[in-house]
Amino acid sequence: xxxxxxxxxxxxxxxxxDHVSFEVPEGEIFGFVGPxxxxxxxxxxxxxxxxxxxxGHASIGGVDVAxxxxxxxxxxxxxxxxxxxxxxxxVAEYLDFYAACYRQPxxxxxxxxxxxxxxxxxxxxxxQLVDTLSxxxxxxxxxxxxxxxxxxxxxxxEPASGLDPRARVDMREILKExxxxxxxxxxxxxxxxELTELCTMIGIIDHGRMRxxxxxxxxxxxxxxxxxxxxxxxxxxxxxVEVLKTLAAVRDIDNANGxxxxxxxxxxxxAAEILQALTAGGIKVSGFSQVDGGLEEAFMxxxxxxxx
Amino acid sequence: xxxxxxxxxxxxxxxxxxxxxxxxxxxxxxxxxxLLIGGIGFLxxxxxxxxxxxxxxxxxxxxxxxxxxxxGFQVILLTFVTPALTAGAISSERERQTLDLLFVTxxxxxxxxxxxxxxxxxxxxxxxxxxxxIFSLVFLFGGIELDQVAYAFLVTLxxxxxxxxxxxAFSTWLRRSLVATVVSYVAAFVLIVGTLAxxxxxxTDIDPNAKKAPAPPAITYLSPVIPLMWIAGDGQLLQSxxxxxxxxxxxxxxxxxxxxxxxxxxxxxxxxxSGPIGPxxxxxxxxxxxxxxxxxxxGLFEGWQYWQATIVMQLAICLCALLAGAxxxxxxxxxxxxxxxxxxxxxxxxxx
Numbered sequence: 001x002x003x004x005x006x007x008x009x010x011x012x013x014x015x016x017x018d019h020v021s022f023e024v025p026e027g028e029i030f031g032f033v034g035p036x037x038x039x040x041x042x043x044x045x046x047x048x049x050x051x052x053x054x055x056g057h058a059s060i061g062g063v064d065v066a067x068x069x070x071x072x073x074x075x076x077x078x079x080x081x082x083x084x085x086x087x088x089x090x091v092a093e094y095l096d097f098y099a100a101c102y103r104q105p106x107x108x109x110x111x112x113x114x115x116x117x118x119x120x121x122x123x124x125x126x127x128q129l130v131d132t133l134s135x136x137x138x139x140x141x142x143x144x145x146x147x148x149x150x151x152x153x154x155x156x157x158e159p160a161s162g163l164d165p166r167a168r169v170d171m172r173e174i175l176k177e178x179x180x181x182x183x184x185x186x187x188x189x190x191x192x193x194e195l196t197e198l199c200t201m202i203g204i205i206d207h208g209r210m211r212x213x214x215x216x217x218x219x220x221x222x223x224x225x226x227x228x229x230x231x232x233x234x235x236x237x238x239x240x241v242e243v244l245k246t247l248a249a250v251r252d253i254d255n256a257n258g259x260x261x262x263x264x265x266x267x268x269x270x271a272a273e274i275l276q277a278l279t280a281g282g283i284k285v286s287g288f289s290q291v292d293g294g295l296e297e298a299f300m301x302x303x304x305x306x307x308x
Numbered sequence: 309x310x311x312x313x314x315x316x317x318x319x320x321x322x323x324x325x326x327x328x329x330x331x332x333x334x335x336x337x338x339x340x341x342x343l344l345i346g347g348i349g350f351l352x353x354x355x356x357x358x359x360x361x362x363x364x365x366x367x368x369x370x371x372x373x374x375x376x377x378x379x380g381f382q383v384i385l386l387t388f389v390t391p392a393l394t395a396g397a398i399s400s401e402r403e404r405q406t407l408d409l410l411f412v413t414x415x416x417x418x419x420x421x422x423x424x425x426x427x428x429x430x431x432x433x434x435x436x437x438x439x440x441x442i443f444s445l446v447f448l449f450g451g452i453e454l455d456q457v458a459y460a461f462l463v464t465l466x467x468x469x470x471x472x473x474x475x476x477a478f479s480t481w482l483r484r485s486l487v488a489t490v491v492s493y494v495a496a497f498v499l500i501v502g503t504l505a506x507x508x509x510x511x512t513d514i515d516p517n518a519k520k521a522p523a524p525p526a527i528t529y530l531s532p533v534i535p536l537m538w539i540a541g542d543g544q545l546l547q548s549x550x551x552x553x554x555x556x557x558x559x560x561x562x563x564x565x566x567x568x569x570x571x572x573x574x575x576x577x578x579x580x581x582s583g584p585i586g587p588x589x590x591x592x593x594x595x596x597x598x599x600x601x602x603x604x605x606x607g608l609f610e611g612w613q614y615w616q617a618t619i620v621m622q623l624a625i626c627l628c629a630l631l632a633g634a635x636x637x638x639x640x641x642x643x644x645x646x647x648x649x650x651x652x653x654x655x656x657x658x659x660x
Contacts, residue, residue: 048412052640069640073412084406088327100319101413145409 001026001184006056009042016042018208029179031199032188035303039208040188044155048078060153077146081158083138085130092126102149116144136167154185160194192299206303232259232287243281320423341435348381349442371449376540379460383532386468390432391492394475396485397424418634425476432468459539463615467532470622471496473629480633503531507550514553521605524550535615538602
């Protein structure tokens with residue numbers, strides 16, 4: 001549904017995007033993660049035909065974004081990382097205005113506005129001035145604005161940034177509802193936990209380069225250089241460390257909170273072999289578990305290399 | 309909706325009307341406008357009444373004087389009001405970060421520009437309508453016909469429209485509201501005063517053998533001052549404006565007194581209307597200069613009324629400004645001669 005192929009954007013001497021490629025199939029929710037300034041907004045703006053790439057192609061539903069922006073805009077809902085509200089307009093008028101800009105007929109606009117207000121829970125505030133809404137409500141209204149023409153694709157740039165926990169949960173519920181409606185969504189964020197629960201796919205971008213894309217498990221796998229074991233022993237810890245040092249799969253060994261943490265290369269069976277070697281060496285193992293760094297750790301590892 | 313209705317009613321217009329008329333600024337602006345125009349009208353009215361009692365001015369041209377002052381003052385006021393309305397139209401959307409949101413809708417860049425202009429000009433039109441009752445005072449005195457008022461309002465409206473379109477174009481181009489407003493005022497000043505000054509500094513040289521009377525350079529018709537003076541019946545004051553006499557002396561055919569012209573150091577010619585009656589050096593077309601009415605005697609717009617030439621030239625500027633604005637507005641400008649790079653081609657090497 002959404003394809004980015006070698007997207008490149010160069011500003012003077014700075015390369016904001018460097019051959020970024022990814023693909024989001026229909027109905028998927030793609031979490032686009034990266035630190036501030038990594039190139040998330042640039043990518044989304046190119047997908048929304050608001051920015052011309054220096055190189056590469058982007059298409060939405062098979063339509064080239066650069067060649068037929070009007071057609072793309074009719075299929076796409078874009079929510080930028082700022083509110084963009086007008087003063088002196090009420091909530092309902094605000095949505096009606098954008099629906100009119102999408103050339104929706106009058107009768108349909110009335111219906112759509114009522115439905116969207118219901119979806120975002122602002123029906124009771126339909127006559128309140130947009131300016132007077134709280135940050136969380138404005139954010140919800142902006143999401144509703146991106147939906148006025150019932151787009152099949154949604155590009156959401158930092159939809160939950162600056163929201164309090166309650167508003168963030170509300171936003172997540174709305175996004176889940178959209179997922180149930182079958183929309184294909186790209187959500188960008190610099191905060192990872194926002195996305196792990198919601199997304200079916202994830203892409204990690206840093207310094208304009210795509211570090212990893214795929215399902216959450218795949219990304220963790222792609223980015224994990226090694227796995228980590230937490231081993232608790234009864235008695236002589238040094239003996240256990242000596243045994244571990246003899247094993248080829250084990251890389252680093254640390255003492256952590258009264259236990260040993262060891263990084264190793266390999267899969268589940270390698271872990272079993274390590275346990276076997278320890279017990280065979282006469283070590284009394286009282287605890288043996290995988291330290292699951294998960295996506296958070298993978299993300300930190302992927303993005304920390306060149307920072308600074 | 310029909311095409312005509314779409315032309316005059318797009319979502320931008322509706323939104324602008326709503327937000328403009330909901331603030332206290334609009335009624336305040338209207339009130340101040342009426343007070344200023346009414347105040348000037350009352351002042352002139354009082355002066356005329358006073359001078360009547362003292363017998364300074366003849367009664368027959370009271371209406372004309374009042375009309376001239378009101379028309380001139382109205383143009384000056386709108387010169388201040390219109391750029392203030394339009395110069396922030398696009399740049400404020402940019403500053404408020406709402407412009408991108410419009411670009412992702414299906415509304416065309418020209419519709420955005422046109423909608424903004426239409427909304428601002430509707431307010432200007434409202435101000436003009438509000439001033440009609442004050443202008444009706446003129447008819448108490450007589451001397452001014454209804455068609456003169458209509459032409460004067462038309463010229464004023466088109467002048468405001470041009471300033472508005474220029475304001476929008478600058479607002480699109482310069483991105484910041486303050487800069488766009490300042491440049492719009494400068495442009496308005498150039499259009500009103502600069503073009504008149506052009507006529508003074510670079511007047512038309514008169515060919516003594518020409519069969520037609522000379523006319524000021526066409527660019528001077530851009531200034532609304534010339535057509536408004538002709539409409540108000542003050543055109544006689546413009547007789548020797550914008551034309552230059554290469555002869556050392558000539559006869560101004562109708563008005564009687566001769567004019568002495570001298571060549572200045574810079575090569576130009578200055579003429580003074582006082583002095584002895586000069587010899588008749590020519591009996592050709594000079595006599596036509598002082599013909600009544602506002603018809604342009606020669607040049608590009610020969611035979612046109614001054615106000616017609618002004619309106620046509622200003623509308624041309626207005627159209628150019630709108631097209632330029634619509635071209636500059638979109639974030640991605642697609643020019644047919646520009647080729648896009650594909651991803652397969654190498655990008656320039658950059659230093660990290």
